[in-house]
Structures are given as structure tokens and as C-alpha cells.
Amino acid sequence: MEPLYKTIQRPRFFFLCFVISASFAVTAAWGQNKLQQKVPEKTRILFVLDGSGSMEALWHGQQSKMDVAKNILTKLVDSLRINNDLELGLRVYGHRFSRQANNCQDSNLEVPFAPKNHNTIIGKIKAIKPKGVTPITFSLLQAAKDFPATAGYRNILILITDGIESCGGDPCAVSLELQRKGVFLRPYVIGLGLQGGRVLDCVGKYIDSDNSRSFNKVLNKSIETSLAKTTVSVELLNGDGKPVETSVNVTFTNAITNVAAYEFVHYRDKQGRPDSVQVDPVPTYDITVNTVPPVIVKNPEIVNGTHNVITIAVPQGRLVARPEGRGNAFSFVVRQKGRSEILNQQRSGELYRYLAGEYEVETLTLPRRIFAVSIKADQTETIMLPSTGLVNINTLSPGIGSLFEILESGETRWVCHLEETAAQHSYNLLPGKYKIAFRVRQAAGSKYTAIKTFELKSGQTLNLNMFN
Structure with a gap:
């Protein structure tokens, strides 16, 4: 297997400045041409x-x-x-x-x-x-x-x-x-x-x-x-092994103290060449390319007194999720396959880059939906979600209840609790079959629990009375 990164030494050439945008004021354009991070002389x-x-x-x-x-x-x-x-x-x-x-x-x-x-x-x-x-x-x-x-x-x-x-x-x-x-x-x-x-x-x-x-x-x-004056440029490789990936935050971290030493947004000029960064040759570094998820290169070889080119494979694809038609916007979370921690939270319609690989997408809708997604380098993966419908529920009096989704197998899956202090409830739900189990607070026993089933379609508005 090819390594994620490779270091190449080349003859030293003129040090090009790198910048980090730090202001949105009128002076921002001037600030972008001012060297923001440099090794003291x-x-x-x-x-x-x-x-x-x-x-x-x-x-x-x-x-x-x-x-x-x-x-x-x-x-x-x-x-x-x-x-x-x-x-x-x-x-x-x-x-x-x-x-x-x-x-x-x-x-x-x-x-x-x-x-x-x-x-x-x-x-x-x-x-x-x-x-x-x-x-x-x-x-x-x-x-x-x-x-x-x-x-x-x-x-x-x-x-x-x-x-x-x-x-x-x-x-x-x-x-x-x-x-x-x-x-x-x-x-x-x-x-x-x-x-x-x-x-x-x-x-x-x-x-x-x-x-x-x-x-x-x-x-x-x-x-x-x-x-010694030492410079480094980082080439970010796409799925074809070409150094064309860019516009990613890159961090040089002191490998001993774990404190960030240099941090910049990767840049390529009109000829496609990454710029050169002067680094202090005394510490050793780890390099983090802040893709999603990040790629970390531990202690890459940096030869002092010369120009070093470090190549790092960061093949990325894009992910977007949208509602069908003119449906309501929604958010969703992304996890790496087999891992429980949330990698990112994204909004519908937002195009976001991820490393090529296997992911799980969970929509923050009612009810939630989970998709297995394979993101491929230089491609866009699109998830389409049906438009929601609106259900208005009248329980006549506050009480305790829950909303369930009825699956095709006949099983039920909990969706949410009803608000205990309200008698009117409104929910935007994905199309499907549902059931409500509800008991008025003053009812003297669980046998007074009311059950109501309904089906909701995309774009539909449905008014329900629990006791009719």
C-alpha cells in the first residue's frame, strides 16, 4: 500500500508568503497581502x-x-x-x-x-x-x-x-x-x-x-x-494521485508539546503549485490536514536548510441531502461507518467535502432516517428525502402520550413524546403510518389510554382529534 504522504527534497527557492484571513473590515484586502505567520529573523x-x-x-x-x-x-x-x-x-x-x-x-x-x-x-x-x-x-x-x-x-x-x-x-x-x-x-x-x-x-x-x-x-x-532556513510545501493528492486538492486548513503541530506552531489555509497558484512555508527547523512536527475526517502525518521527514515537498493523500468527495420538491429544510449528522461519535452536522442543501470512504447519515427529522453512504473521490453523493406533511393533534386536555411510526412489518418505533402541558400539538412528519398513545392527565387509570392511527402523505395537512 502506498503511504499517505511522501517527502521530497528540492533545491530551495524563494519563500512565498501564506496568509490567513483575519478581518472582514475595509482593510481586509490589504491584510491578505501581509505576511501573517513567519519565523523570527x-x-x-x-x-x-x-x-x-x-x-x-x-x-x-x-x-x-x-x-x-x-x-x-x-x-x-x-x-x-x-x-x-x-x-x-x-x-x-x-x-x-x-x-x-x-x-x-x-x-x-x-x-x-x-x-x-x-x-x-x-x-x-x-x-x-x-x-x-x-x-x-x-x-x-x-x-x-x-x-x-x-x-x-x-x-x-x-x-x-x-x-x-x-x-x-x-x-x-x-x-x-x-x-x-x-x-x-x-x-x-x-x-x-x-x-x-x-x-x-x-x-x-x-x-x-x-x-x-x-x-x-x-x-x-x-x-x-x-x-538553517527551511521551507516546506504540502501537495494534497486527489483520488488519482494528482496534487490538485486545495483550500483546506493545514496545521503544523509541535510533535513534542502538541501545540500548533503554524496554521494556514492551503493555496495553489494559477499554475497549480502549492505555496512554500518557512518553518523553524529546530522542533519536529506532526502535520494535520483538516479534512473531514482529518488526515494526520506523524513526524514527516523535513531536511533542514532545504526546500521540502510533502505529499499527502486526501481524496475527497462531496455529500449533499435535499428534500423533494419544496419540502422543509432539515439537518443531519454524519458518522464514519462503525463509529458512534458524530463527525459533522450538516444542513440540507449544503454541499460538504469528506474523505473518500464509508459513512452513516442520520437525518434530524421526525422520524429520523439513517442512510449508508459511500463517498467516492471527486464525486458527489446526493440523498433525497421525501417532503414532510403536517399533522395537528387535538388531545382536548393536557396529558401524557407518545407518537410512534408503524413500520411495514407491523412493528412500531418511538418517534417523540407529546408535550405534557399542551392540548394542541403540531408536527412535521415524513410520509408514513403512525400511531398515538395518549392518556389525559386526570384520567384515573392506564385503561383510559386512547390509541389513534393515521397515515400522512408528503405535503398533506392532517387535523386529528384524539377522541373522535
Whole structure:
């Protein structure tokens, strides 16, 4: 079976804007040509560096882990001077108190974010001496305060450590909550020969480095990914596998936090090409095409720094229900075959698109009617319902009663209760045979229940007296 979606990488081309209509005022036309959602141009990167005592250990019998981290991080910070849209900050933990002190709040913002602070960061890195424990959770909580509350920035956190949490905190829960709040994007966690480092997968994108060369590679790759311009276009395929479906809401959801990151109405230009959307390359995404029912693609492959084309099969047909002649309008609910939850509520005469498949339609008429419907791609399925008739029922006095439909088999099916406080009742009913069972409230016994049968035709008005 062919997959629902496919990702294709193509050479990057000019980023076309996408829009969501947000106003019906006079300025709407202008607003439609204004970019509504975009990736911020400026980036903040906070390095959170492990300064605990274990960083003093030799790595493969050569330099200590701290010396390796210092050398590579210093060169990296120095190389980033040329990027004027980038600000850096440095937080270090476990470097001020001895391991014996077991200080689980040993974490400090050594260099706050500021333009051109590279020399300050390099100086602080060189001065670090490993000493204490590993309070990762506390450091993440403090890092939330390190990022200034200024709009127009992407906030990136890169955690460099050779150990896991040693202070009993839950770095996974804290990281997830901070991501949900938009404090920073999904962190990069770089392990320096870390045993059991996969436990930090839940904190962010964990990358293990076995030696100084791989550490240099993954650190630089993290920076490159953070700054890469990445675009995506979504091709929606019809029943013939052609990318001609469009005008559907599409949502890019952060796969970790389940929060919508980008949401737009799909568009194709006059040549039939879908437009291109720039996305932040740091998080991973799930894509929801909001057809009825929706199509969800989990974690599609998106290659950073290039243009990606993601194809998703969303073959749709149309459904409409109408009364015959000039009959009364009605509503109906649609369910997927074999499922109890309501998928959609629709009005008669309204044309609505659904994914190709098997459905059940239940009309909200008296009595209700249920139809099995097979919707085919690029076709319209039409349900015709007979026009109703009108029955006026006089019960002379308020009471308790019910209206039943008499089926061809002779069985009866409940339709509705009569209003207990009224003596006059009017119902628009589909054509058919019916029965009323009614007892006046003051009647002293069930044996006084009156039974009345009648037949109603389309367009007919019928006046009934329960006791004539």
C-alpha cells in the first residue's frame, strides 16, 4: 500500500508568503497581502554547560572533558561573531561549590544575552573549574528567566553535559512545560561520553558524542540546524494521485508539546503549485490536514536548510441531502461507518467535502432516517428525502402520550413524546403510518389510554382529534 504522504527534497527557492484571513473590515484586502505567520529573523542561543566535578575526568586518556568542551565551545563562539542576527548567553552549573557541599542550586548565568558579548563568553569559559553536582532541572528553571521577554526572537537552548540529573529533579517535565510556554524551542542535549544518556531524550534532542571529534561535529551541527532556513510545501493528492486538492486548513503541530506552531489555509497558484512555508527547523512536527475526517502525518521527514515537498493523500468527495420538491429544510449528522461519535452536522442543501470512504447519515427529522453512504473521490453523493406533511393533534386536555411510526412489518418505533402541558400539538412528519398513545392527565387509570392511527402523505395537512 502506498503511504499517505511522501517527502521530497528540492533545491530551495524563494519563500512565498501564506496568509490567513483575519478581518472582514475595509482593510481586509490589504491584510491578505501581509505576511501573517513567519519565523523570527533573530535568534538567541543559551549554552548551558556542565561544570560538575565529573567533567574533570580524562576523555579517552587524553584531555579532560572540560578542556575539550572549552576548546571547541571557544572556537564556536568566536566563529559566530559574523552573525548580527544572533545573540549568545552562557549559563554554567556545578562549578562554584564542591561535590561534598551537594549544592543543588549551584547554577549561574555567567553571561547574559547581549550583542557582541563573544569575548566575555570566551573569558568565562576559560575560567571554569569543575567542582560540584549536576542540577539540570534547577538550571532549566533558571534558564527560563535568562531569555528576555522581547518579541521577534527564537530562543534556543543547548545543554552540554557528561552526567544526568543528580539532585532528584525531573528535567523532562520541566523542559516540556517550558517548551509549551514558548520559553525556548526543543533543546539540544549533547552528551560527553554520557552513560545512560538516552534518559535525557525527553529533555530535548539528545546527541551523544563519543570523542572530541564527534563532539565538535554535533555541536556545530546543532548550531547549523538552529540557523538553517527551511521551507516546506504540502501537495494534497486527489483520488488519482494528482496534487490538485486545495483550500483546506493545514496545521503544523509541535510533535513534542502538541501545540500548533503554524496554521494556514492551503493555496495553489494559477499554475497549480502549492505555496512554500518557512518553518523553524529546530522542533519536529506532526502535520494535520483538516479534512473531514482529518488526515494526520506523524513526524514527516523535513531536511533542514532545504526546500521540502510533502505529499499527502486526501481524496475527497462531496455529500449533499435535499428534500423533494419544496419540502422543509432539515439537518443531519454524519458518522464514519462503525463509529458512534458524530463527525459533522450538516444542513440540507449544503454541499460538504469528506474523505473518500464509508459513512452513516442520520437525518434530524421526525422520524429520523439513517442512510449508508459511500463517498467516492471527486464525486458527489446526493440523498433525497421525501417532503414532510403536517399533522395537528387535538388531545382536548393536557396529558401524557407518545407518537410512534408503524413500520411495514407491523412493528412500531418511538418517534417523540407529546408535550405534557399542551392540548394542541403540531408536527412535521415524513410520509408514513403512525400511531398515538395518549392518556389525559386526570384520567384515573392506564385503561383510559386512547390509541389513534393515521397515515400522512408528503405535503398533506392532517387535523386529528384524539377522541373522535
